[in-house]
Amino acid sequence: MTDSGSSDNIDRNLYSRQLYAIGEEAMKKITDSKVFISGMDGLGVEIAKNTILTGAKKVTVHDLKTVNIKDLGANYYLGLNSLDKKRGEEVLKKLSELNSYVETDSYNEEITQDFLKQFTVAVFVNYPEEKKIYYNKLCRQEGIKFIAVDSISVFGSIFVDFGDSFTVYDSNGEEPKEGIIDKLICDTDVVVKCIEKQMHGMSSGDHVKLILNSTKLENSYEIKVIDSSTFKIELTDSLEDFLKGFEFKTGEFKQEKQATNIKFKSYPEASREPTFMNEDFLHPNINKVLHTCFLLKDSESFIESFNSKYKSLYKEDTLSEKDKRVIQVFKSTRDTELVFTNSIIGGWVAQEVIKGCSGKFNPIHQFMYFEATDSISDKIDFTHKVEESKYFFIEKIFGNEFLTKLMDANTFVVGSGAIGCELLKNIATAGLSCGKGKTIVTDMDSIEKSNLNRQFLFREKDIGHMKSECATRAVKEMNPDFNVESHNNRVGIETLTIYNDKFFSKLNFVMNALDNIEARRFVDSLCLRYRLPLLESGTQGPKGNTQDIITDLTESYQDTVDPPEQGYAACTIKTFPNKIEHTIQWAKEGFSLFEEKPINVKKYLDNPNMIENMSSTNLRGLHRDAKEILEENLCLSFDDCILNSLKRWHIDYRDQIKEIIQKFPEDHKNEDGTFFWSGSKKMPCPLEFDINNNEHVKYVFAMSNLFADLYNINKCHDIFTVKDMIHNQLPKISETIRDNIKIAKDEKELEEFNKQDDEDGMTLEELKNSLPNPDKFKDLQLNPLEFEKDDDTNFHVDFITASSNMRALNYNIETVDRHKTKGIAGKIIPALATTTSIVAGLVCLEMCKIINCENNIEKYRNYFLNLAIPFLAYSEPGPAKTFDFNGTKFSSWNSQKIVRGNKTIRELIEDITKDISNGNEATIVDSLLYNSETALYMEATMSFSKRMKERMDKSVLEVIKEITGKEPEQIPIELSAVCTEYEEDDDSEEQFFTILYYPN
Structure with a gap:
């Protein structure tokens, strides 16, 4: 399988992020599958859209109904010109544009058993009960996976039947657990103890494979967990034979996932004895209530039928107030559908389709129900008359007052990638900003091919164009009423003149569709500043979450603590790697030879005088970089590029490895008598260059072309020509083994060596004088590279893959392919169109509460989902974190203080003190910082x-300029004030306030 496509028709560039989520084997099965979806209302279209994006071989849609005006309020692929035409044929026009690899067609006849035979999975959308039973029977007879799904108002129902025996190959989608063995204790069982601070992360019943002293054992062993870092396995005869006379030094374990078989019941049988995907512990009967509601969705005498059916199914009739509310809303709105609910249920069903095709992830077993009645105001009167229009469903569910507020609302959507596209689709279809309101969407990125797999508003012709512009154009086609404006800006300090007081004063709320924490924190800070609700969300493969950040009610995004990104010890990367992530990190650091180091040197060549003001540390760094770039690795021809690449290969994978072994031979022991090469330390072995080894040649091929790029030399894309050149240059390579080389055995020693390197050697003047003369390099066109993971022609990922894998071979670490290397090195977040669709729908249901001005925190929901398990849950948002200061409660929402006018420092301090003192004269402003540090x-x-006394009567602007040498870049000027309140008993409390200062 290649990155641009291959004989198995999997385009890695297109499906890149999806492949990281589901893997190649599942993808191959999906591309061999045919899917049938009957019912092309808004829900059916959502299922079809996500299934096509995923890459099924064929998707056939079916709907014999004609389009009416109400359909336009939930089905974004229908327009006014679709009225009175067949729904199936109309939506196919747009669906067929989504993925050129997927065959799409519309079936316009009655469904027969013979017709169904060709499909892997069949989905029946909003079908009546008797039809579900009938088609479920046909599918069972033909071995077709069956899904029945309904979406009504704010309610959803999914039923899955994959037959009497369905095989799941990966039940959770997690990477197999692996780790380093510290101790191996043999008794009646074999006890395996992980190294210090490592948890195995497995459960009893899981299976592992073992590598002991570099010997990979063939068998897979079932484990029994003892504690978080210890497990045991049965001492089988073969394992006992292997361990006889065995002296354990090093070992590893790796989880081996086991396939499981699941038995499903038919629809009639499962309906009588339902099993539910998730329980709602706050409302324990809600699934039973919803199950009964959906069974009776077409009943004319709904309430009477409900009471009878519920009692016959569950032998009880006790209903909570929540249950009664659900029944009332369901009964009153069962003639509606909602684009937000469709987004959730449609995304989830599409993932169930993928499971049915591939066996990847656990399917729903067997009913899943969803409700969001809290999104509807308690005051709504469902007897109100609603005229037929494309906003009929919204008005019927939420009321006319809500519809007016929705259409007149102003919002800011930050990001128009995967989540952004789904949000725009949902809000445009529903009618947000379709009256007096306006939606602003901004995104600084342009469209790449890998985006098309899940950012469904974009097409191949859009590649290279700005995301926000293409997205707004696409949603305007969906609903011409939508008032939307696109920006191409990053929301950051540099754009605060655009996204300023005037801009935010017009907004009702903000929707984040971002993929990095820094940007989320910044938008969050602006929403706190302007006291605006923020709807936050994120996805990672099959996992997703949403967060409501509501003015004065909830905690902010930055109030929650994000787990720190995992880092690796420098000594591990430098000398003692034990897993592929270590070698990839090492290779990525090696890429600095083409990136950071030449940038540093180029600055020096362009401005030699810069060294006069450099610190000792920076000057030593420049000296090292200049030696590498302008002397050791300088290339004037492609032959030089080949030779330098060969030298680098031999230094890294042969000579330096020999130096390590020379310093720490195999029998070397620690001071406590234990073997040095044990635990997490894997003893390396040197490699010898083999011109007939393609992996060796690929390294030189990639690195030579990087050198050529760096030194502006014509590249060579023919690997056979490069191989001939290698043959000519190999005789010039000699072995260089340094004696008494310093190799740190741990982090402490590495720090000492680094400190010695900084302190020892030449003086500053000697360093300056020994730098290469810039005049000698006037004609050198140095071209520093910038790592780009998604360009398959630039050799960046090729080099890191080859470099990492050579290092892995040194240390007996299992190598990985280019695709996996790219994901780790590029920190690619796995992504699925299905998860994105669900998350966007959940966000929009929470948006309805903001439109309704809901001020009860118990009504809001933060959602958490994992399609792989599968799992959906919610919690009440955390309340705003408060602190008392001088008898007043403050939180993130009101601890930002605004001061206006041309003030001196003294006047500013007085204003702040007055604002926060609440009459307590013993309140002191301890410090006032600019940019959090000045x-x-x-x-x-x-x-x-x-100096401090002299500043007191100078203007704030004057003092800032005096200290920093320049005027403040942004208005308002953000200052940090640390203040203390003193009590009568001499107790004191210090608190932090943000001051937003407007000098004019």
């Missing part, structure tokens, strides 16, 4: 600092 005022220094 002190404009320090109370503690007032008694002895002449």
Whole structure:
């Protein structure tokens, strides 16, 4: 399988992020599958859209109904010109544009058993009960996976029947657990102990394979967990034979996932004895209530039928107030559908289709129900008359007042990638900003091929164009009423002149569709500043979450603690790697030879005088970089590129490895008598270059072309020509083994060596004088590279893959292919169109509460989902974190203070003190910082600092310019004030306030 496509028709560039989520084997099965979807209302279209994006071999849609005006309010692939035409044929026009690899067609006849035979999975959308039973029977007879799904108002129902025996090959989608063995204890069982601070992360019944002293054992062993870092396995005869006389030094374990078989019941049988995907512990009967509601969705006398059916199914009739509310809303809105609910249920069903095709992830077993009645105001009167229009469903469910507010609302959508596209689709179809309101969407990125797999508003012709512009154009086609404006800006400090007081004063709320924490934090800070609700969401493969950030009610995004990104010890990367992530990190650091180092050197060549103001550390760094770039690796021809690449290969994979072994031979022991090469330390072995080894040649091929790019030399894309050149250059390579080389055995020693390197050697003047003369390199066109993972022609990922795998071979670590290397090195977040669709739908249901001005925190929901398990849950958002200061409660929402006018430092301090003191004269502003680090005022220094006293009567602007040498870049100026309140009993409390200062 290649990155651009291959004989198995899997285009890795297109499906890149999806492949990281489901893997190649599942993808191959999907591309061999045919899917039938009957019912092309808004829900059916959502299922079809996501299934086509995923890459099934063929998707056939079916709907013999004609389009009416109400359909337009939930089905974004229908327009006014679709009225009175067949729904199936109309939606096919747009569906067929989504993925050129997928065959799409519309079936316009009655469904027969013979017709169904060709399909892997069949989905029946919003079908009556008797039809579900009939088609479920046909599918069972033909071995076709069957899904029945309904979406009504804010309610959803999914039923899955994959037959009497369905095989799941990966039940959770997680990477197999692996780890380093510290101790192996043999008794009646074999006890395996992980190295310190490592947890195995497995459960009893899981299976592992073992590597002991570099010997890979063939068998897979079932484990029994003892504790979080220890498990045991049965001492079989073969394992006992292997361990006789065995002296354990090093070992590893790797989980081996086991296939499982699941038995499903038919629809009639499962309906009588339902099993539910998730339980709602706050509302324990809700699934039973919803199950009964959907069974009776077409009943004319709904309430009477419900009471009878519920009692016969569950032998009880006790209903909570929540249950009664659900029944009332269901009964009153069962003639409606909602684009937000369709987005959730349609995304989930599409993932069930994928499971049915591939056996990847656990399917629903067997009913899943969803409700969001809290999104509807308690005051709504469902007897109100609603005229037929494309906003009929919204008005019927939420009321006319809600529809007016929705259409007049102004919002800011930050990001128009995967989540952004889905949000725009949902809000445009529903009618947001379709009256007096406006939606602004911004995204600084342009469209790449890998986006097309899940950012469904884009087409191949859009590649290279700006996301926000293409997205807004696409949603305007869906609903011409939608008032939307596109920006191509990043939301950051540099754009605060655009996204300023005037801009935010017009907004009702903000929707984030971002993929990085830094940007989310920044938007969150702006929403706190302007007291605006923020709807936050994110996905990672089959996992997703949403967060409601509601003015004065909930905690903010930055109030929650994000887990720190995992890092690796420098000594591990430098000398003692034990897994592929270590070698990839090492290779990525090696890429600095083409990136950071030449940038540093180029600055010096362009401005030699810069060295006069450099610190000792920076000057030593420049000296090292200049030696590497302008002397050791300087290339003037492609032959030089080949030779330098060969030298690098031999230094990294032969000579330096020999130095390590020379320093720490196989029998080397620690001071405590244990073997040095044990635990997490794997003993390396040197490699010898083999011109007939393609992996060796690929390394030189990639690195030579990177050198050529760096030194502006014509590249060579023919690997056979490069191989001939290698043959000519190999005789020039000699072995260089250094004696008494310093190799740190741990982090502490590495720090000492680095400190010695910084302190020892030449003086600053000697360093300056020994730098290469810039005049000698006037004609050198140095072209520093910038790592780009998604360009398959630039050799960047090829080099890191080859470099990492050579290192892995040194240390007996299992190598990985280019695709996996790219994911790890590029920190690619796995992504699925299905998860994105679900998350966007959940966000929009929460948006309805903001439109309704809901001020009860118990009504809001933060959602958490994992399609792989499968799992969907919600919690009430955390309340705003408060602190008391001088008898007043403050939180993130009101601890930002606004001060206006041309103030001196003294006047500003007085204004702040007055604002927060609440009459307590013993309130002190301890310090005032600019940019969180520059002190404009320090109370503690007032008694002895002449400079601080002189500042007091200068203007704030004057002091900032005096300290920083320039005017403030942004208005308002953000200052940090640390303040203390003193009590009568001499107790004191220090708190932090943000000051937004407007000088004019």
